[in-house]
Amino acid sequence: MHAIIEIGYLIATLSFLGGLKFMSSPKRAKTGNLIAALGMVLAVILTFFAGTTETVPYTNLIIMVLAITVGTLLGKRLSDKVQMTGMPQLVSLFNATGGGCAMLLGLMEANQIKTEITHFGNQVLLIAGLTTGAIALTGSIIAERKLAGTVKDKRGRAVIFSARILLALLLLLPTLYFLGFIPLDFMAFMYILAIIAMVYGVLFVLPIGGADMPVVISLLNSITGIATAFAGFVYGNKAMIAGGIFVGAAGILLTLLMCRAMNRSLLKVLAGTFKNNKTG
C-alpha cells in the first residue's frame, strides 16, 4: 500500500512537470492543462484514501467531503461565469485562496503542536509557510480589487515606509523569538506574525500601478508556490515540495518574462514608478 502511494505521488509530480512543459507550447497547452489536472486529482484521491484507512473520526471526513464538493462546484461555477476580461482577476482570487490555505495550515499546526517537543527546523518552516501564505492571500485580494477598479494606487511615503518596516519585522521577529527574546508561546506568536504578514501583503501591492497587476499576480503566484513547498517540507510530502518549487521557480521566471515583454524592470514595477513620470 505504501509503495502504491509513493508511486502515485511520483506520477502526480511528473504530471505537474509535463503539464507545465505542454502549457508552454500553443499547440499542446490544452493537453498540458488536462495532464496537470489529472495528476492533481490523483494526488488528492491518494492522500484521502491513504489516510482514511486509519481510525479517523467521521466528523472530519464529512467536513472534508463537504468542503471539497463545495469548493469544486464553486470553482467550476466562477470560472464558467467569468467574462473574458475578468480572467486575470479570477486567477488572482484563486491565488489568494491558495495563500489562505497555506496560512491556515500554519495556524492549525501552531494550535496543535507542543513547542518543547517540536523540532526547531519545523518551527522555522511553519513560520516561513505562514508568512508567505498570508502575504500571498492579502496581496492577491488587493491585486484583484485593483483590477476590478475599486482600489486605487496609493504611493504615499507612509505606505512605502510602513511596508518596509513590516517586512523588516517579519524577518526580525522570528530571529528574536528563536533567540529567546520574545516571551510568548508559539501559538500566540504565529497569530501575531500572520496579522503582520497580512498587513504587509496589502501595503506591498497598494503602491503598484494597476497596469502592472499581471506581473504582480505572477509574483504572488510564485510566492504561493514557495509557501506550498514549505508546507511540503513540514509533512515530508515530495509531491507538495516539487509542485510548490516548480510553481515558485516557473512563477519567478514568468514574472521576469512578463516584465521584459512590457519593457519594464521588476524593481520599477515593484516601486510603482514609471519611466518619465516620477510619483511618490
Add this chain to the structure above:
Amino acid sequence: MDFITHHLQEIYFVLFCVFIGIEVIANVPAILHTPLMSGANAISGVILVGAILLMLRVPQDDYLNLTLGGIAVFLGTLNISGGFFVTGRMLKMFKPKK
C-alpha cells in the same frame, strides 16, 4: 550544520526542482503567459494535500481546528478546481492556426 547534513537529499531535490521549473517554461511565447500563470496557480493548489493530511489528524472535539481545517480544505479545492477550469477556458480561446 547538523540540519544540512540531515537534509542533504531534500536540498538536492529542491535545487533540481528549481532548475527544472525554470527550464521547462523557458521558451514560452508571450501569448501563453496568462494561461501558464493560471495553470501554475492551479498546481500550487497541491497545498490541499497538506490540508487533508492535517485534517486527518485533528481530534474530533477540537472545534477550532476543525473549522480552520474545513476552511483550508475548501480554499485549497477552490484554488485547484477554479485554477484548472479557468485555464481551460482561456485555452479554448486559442484556435489552432491551419
